[in-house]
Amino acid sequence: MSPTLQQCQQLVDDWIQTVGVRYYSELTNTAVLMEEVGEVARIMARLYGDQSFKKSDEAYDLADEMADVLFVLICLANQTGIDLTAAFAKNMDKKTGRDKERHANNAKLRREA
Secondary structure, three states: OOOOHHHHHHHHHHHHHHOOOOOOOHHHHHHHHHHHHHHHHHHHHHHOOOOOOOHHHOOOOHHHHHHHHHHHHHHHHHHHOOOHHHHHHHHHHHHHHHHHHHHHOOHHHOOOO
C-alpha cells in the first residue's frame, strides 16, 4: 500500500530527525526546491522539448528527480506547519469550482476525434 501524504510527511520528518540531523533553514530549502525543479525541467526539455541530451545528461532518472522535488516540498510543509493532505483537498476544491466550466468550454483542450 502506498503511503498517504500525511504518512509521507511523517516519514520525511522521521528521516530528518534520525539521518538528516536537522532541517535546513526554510530559505535554504526553498533554494534547494528551485534547484530540484530545475533538474526536472532540464530532463523535460530534453525528453519532450527541443533540446538534445549531452553526454553528462544521459544518466537521467525523471522519477527520482520528481521524488526529490516532493521530498523538499514536504520538508517545507513540515517546517511551516502545513498539512499537505488538507491543503491538497482545499486546492482541488478551489480548482474544481473555479475551472470546471472554463476548461470544459476551452476549445484548445478538446480532443480531436
